[in-house]
Amino acid sequence: IISEAADELSVEAYVIGGFVRDHILERGEPKDIDIVAVGSGIELAKKVSEKLPHQPKVQVFKNFGTAMLRAFDMEIEFVGARKESYRSDSRKPIVENGSLEDDQNRRDFTINALALRLNKEGFGDLLDPFNGFQDLSDKIIRTPLDPDITYSDDPLRMYRAIRFASQLNFMIEAESLKAIKRNRDRIKIISKERIVDELNKILLSQKPSKGLALLYKAGLLKKILPELTALQGIDEVEGQKHKDNFWHTLEVVDNISENTDDLWLRWAALLHDIGKAPTKKFSKKVGWTFHGHEFIGAKMVFKLFKRIRLPLNEKMKFVQKMVLMSSRPIAIADDSVTDSAVRRLIFDAGENIEDLMTLCEADITTKNPKRFKKYHN
Numbered sequence: 027i028i029s030e031a032a033d034e035l036s037v038e039a040y041v042i043g044g045f046v047r048d049h050i051l052e053r054g055e056p057k058d059i060d061i062v063a064v065g066s067g068i069e070l071a072k073k074v075s076e077k078l079p080h081q082p083k084v085q086v087f088k089n090f091g092t093a094m095l096r097a098f099d100m101e102i103e104f105v106g107a108r109k110e111s112y113r114s115d116s117r118k119p120i121v122e123n124g125s126l127e128d129d130q131n132r133r134d135f136t137i138n139a140l141a142l143r144l145n146k147e148g149f150g151d152l153l154d155p156f157n158g159f160q161d162l163s164d165k166i167i168r169t170p171l172d173p174d175i176t177y178s179d180d181p182l183r184m185y186r187a188i189r190f191a192s193q194l195n196f197m198i199e200a201e202s203l204k205a206i207k208r209n210r211d212r213i214k215i216i217s218k219e220r221i222v223d224e225l226n227k228i229l230l231s232q233k234p235s236k237g238l239a240l241l242y243k244a245g246l247l248k249k250i251l252p253e254l255t256a257l258q259g260i261d262e263v264e265g266q267k268h269k270d271n272f273w274h275t276l277e278v279v280d281n282i283s284e285n286t287d288d289l290w291l292r293w294a295a296l297l298h299d300i301g302k303a304p305t306k307k308f309s310k311k312v313g314w315t316f317h318g319h320e321f322i323g324a325k326m327v328f329k330l331f332k333r334i335r336l337p338l339n340e341k342m343k344f345v346q347k348m349v350l351m352s353s354r355p356i357a358i359a360d361d362s363v364t365d366s367a368v369r370r371l372i373f374d375a376g377e378n379i380e381d382l383m384t385l386c387e388a389d390i391t392t393k394n395p396k397r398f399k400k401y402h403n
């Protein structure tokens with residue numbers, strides 16, 4: 027239908043970006059499709075709607091020159107091919123009309139710049155100016171242009187690179203990773219909400235430790251979650267060491283992630299030890315201790331969520347409770363925790379998070395009334 031509409035309007039049309047990448051990788055059902063028209067994307071969207079059986083509503087975003095319609099359970103987004111240039115104080119580009127090549131040049135990664143032609147003449151041709159197809163088979167994240175320029179222009183791309191590496195289990199090309207490290211201070215121009223969107227996607231990937239470790243190595247994790255990176259390191263006094271609570275946390279997150287897809291349980295796992303940094307003490311008698319870290323950690327969750335603008339709603343309270351109970355359900359990966367009932371709870375939480383919250387509450391109030399009171403005070 028899009029092909030016919032484009033030919034009738036005599037514009038070139040291409041499907042581009044994530045749809046093409048995921049199609050080649052055979053990554054399941056697509057949620058959205060991005061269409062580039064060399065001409066007006068809005069006109070093309072309207073024409074496509076006319077041709078569809080139910081003539082879906084076309085949502086036009088005039089300021090962005092884009093249009094969107096829903097069909098076949100997907101969001102189809104239309105944009106006119108464009109050329110972008112950036113100012114140093116904003117990740118919002120200055121936009122002008124351009125060719126397909128200009129539009130591919132503005133894409134973040136070679137694997138996201140692949141375009142498939144939709145017009146009848148040349149239907150299905152793959153336009154791949156940066157060898158993105160090869161990078162897909164080599165599992166490499168690489169920028170089409172100079173990585174320093176790409177990341178400095180729009181620093182959100184640094185998080186996107188790491189997010190795609192984590193979701194797809196790809197490597198970030200060495201030059202690109204170095205450029206991310208060099209440009210990390212640029213994140214000051216990105217909104218917290220956008221960063222957290224990427225962080226959530228990393229947490230929801232199959233093995234979140236991959237993305238989290240990359241964030242750490244690139245120096246980006248400290249900028250958003252200093253409470254977490256403060257856990258890194260092993261101190262030794264009189265020959266006694268404690269474990270590295272940062273790398274331990276990443277293991278716990280992976281372990282929890284094998285059992286649940288629930289984002290908030292994964293957040294709870296990520297934060298379960300954050301109170302250990304400020305409570306760390308060494309005494310000659312007992313060695314290293316982290317007494318009260320659950321309470322301090324639970325309080326830190328509130329501030330942290332507020333700072334990174336995660337919604338302070340029921341989910342936050344849930345994470346807080348789980349952190350408070352960190353020595354039990356969250357640390358399921360710790361050998362010391364073998365409680366099979368808790369294990370089952372974690373397992374079921376994806377479907378029934380409210381029940382789990384109620385049970386957590388019950389557990390805290392009945393088994394640890396003193397602690398519960400202290401926490402609420």
Ligand code: ATP
Pocket residue numbers: 042043044045060132133134135138139180182183186
């Ligand atoms: P997913 O749907 O998994 O997030 P996606 O690649 O479809 O993956 P979108 O954020 O929907 O991600 O972006 C669609 C396309 O737009 C990308 O494939 C890429 O070509 C381009 N794109 C998105 N964000 C940027 C950006 N910050 N800089 C450059 N190109 C971008």
